[in-house]
Amino acid sequence: MVVINMVPVTRFRSAPNFMRLGYETGNLLIYVFLTNRTTKASCKDVNTQKFPLLQLQVMLETNRIDSKQPIDLCTLCNTGLVSIKPASMEFGFQLTDEGADKFKSKICIEVQHAKESVIAAIERNGGIIRTAYYDPRSLHVIKNPEKWFEKGVPIPKRLLPPQDAIGYYTSAENRGYLADPEEISKHRLVLAQKYGYDLPKIEDDPDYEMLTSMKDARQLFYGLEPGWVISLKDQTIIKPKECTQ
C-alpha cells in the first residue's frame, strides 16, 4: 500500500503548497479503491456492473442488440457501450429493475445477477433469463473475442463457480445455469403468480429454438466448444483430433 505522505510542493521558496488530501501522485485514490470492493464471488450486488433494463430496452429498440439472437455478456460488450473490468474483480453484469415496467421485448438473455423483479419483467414478455458464472479468465476471453482469437490459443473451458457462489447458480429462483430445468419452469409459474401476470407459453412461440438455446456449463460461446482454435483470417475452425482438455 502506498504511504500517504503530505509533501509540501515548494517551488520558489514561497509558502508551501500541499497536495490535496488523499492525493497519491496519480495512483488510484485510497478512498476510491476501498469503496465497494470485494473478492467474493457471492457478493453479486457489489462486484457486478449494474445494467438497467431501461438501457437494455433502448439498445434493443435502436438495433444495437439483435433481439432475435440470444444475448449474453459477449453481445453486451460487443455493442461497445459497456465493458467489464475483470481485473477489478468485476464478475459481469447485473440487470437492475430500472425500467422494468416499460420493458417490452422478448429476449433470451444471460447475465451474472438479476433481481426477482427483473426476472419477472423479462419472463412477463415471453423471454428467458439465465444467470451464469464466468471465471475471470473466461471473462477476458468473452469480453473481447476478437482479441482473444488473435492469440491463436484454443478456446478455454469455463470453470465452475466457487463454493460461495455455487448456491446462487444452482438455485432455480435465481434462474441459475446449473439449476434443474424442471425447477426453473416451476419457479416461472410461481413468479408469475407472485407478480400477477399470465405466463406466456414458450413452447408455442415461433422463436422457441432461439429462446431455449442455452450454453453448456463449460461453454463460452454459442456454438463453439472449448478446445477449438478459431482463425478469423481464414474464417475457419480447427478442431483437435484427440481430446486435449
Add this chain to the structure above:
Amino acid sequence: MSLYLRTGNKYNLSHIYNFCRYCTTSEVITQNDQAIVEDDSLAREAEIQQKRNKSGLTKAHFNLVNGRRPYEVPKALAHLTVKYSRKMYGQYGSASGINPSLCWPSMSDIQEAKEYETVAFPYTIKEMMEQVAKQREEKKLKILQRDAEVAAKFEKLEQWKKELNDKINKKCEETRAAKEKKERLVEEVRRHFGFKLDPRDERFQEMLAKREKEQKKLEKQARKEAREKQLIAKLQQKSAEIADKS
C-alpha cells in the same frame, strides 16, 4: 513438438542459434532446375517492387501495413517462442506459414493442467451443492437451537427476577436490622448515663459491650424457646396422626 522457453525475457543472442533448430515452420520449397529459368524474372520483379516501395518503412512495418506477418525470418528470440507462433497463426491464419498444431498445449502441459485442476477444484458440482445445502441446514439448526435456549431461559426469567429482588431485599433488611440494633443499644446506654456522652468514650464502649452481651443472651434464649416450641408442636402433630391412624 513444441518449445518451451522457461526463461522469461532474458534474451541472449547466443540462445538464438540453439533454439533455431526447434522452430516448426512450413517446409521451404526446394529450388529445382525448372525454377532457375523463372528465377531471373522473379528477381527482376522483386527489384521493381523494391523500387516501387517509396514508403520508407522498415520491412516489418511494410508487411504489417499490407496485412502480412511482419517477420518471415526470426530476428529476435521472441520470434522463436511458441507464444509468438500462436499469435502469428491467430492473426494471419494459414498465411503465416505456421503449423496449427502448435496452438494446442503439449501432452506434458495437459498433464500439468489436469493435475492442477484436481488440486484447485477438488469437488464436483454435486459435492459443492451438498456442502451448500449442509451449511444452510446448519445455520437453520443453529438458529432453532438458540431460539429454544432463549425460550427456556425466558420462562425462568420471572422467577430469577423475584429471586434477585428477594436477595437484594434481604440484604437491605439485614443491614437495616443491624443498624437499628446498634442505634437502640447506643440509645439505651445514653439513657443509662443520663448525660450526653461521646459514643467513643471508654465508658460508653464498656456499657455498649455489656448491653450487647445481654442482648445476645436474650436472643439466644428466644431462639431456644422457639426451637423447643417447634419440637413440641411436631411431637403433638405426630401423636395426633398416630391417634388418627389407630
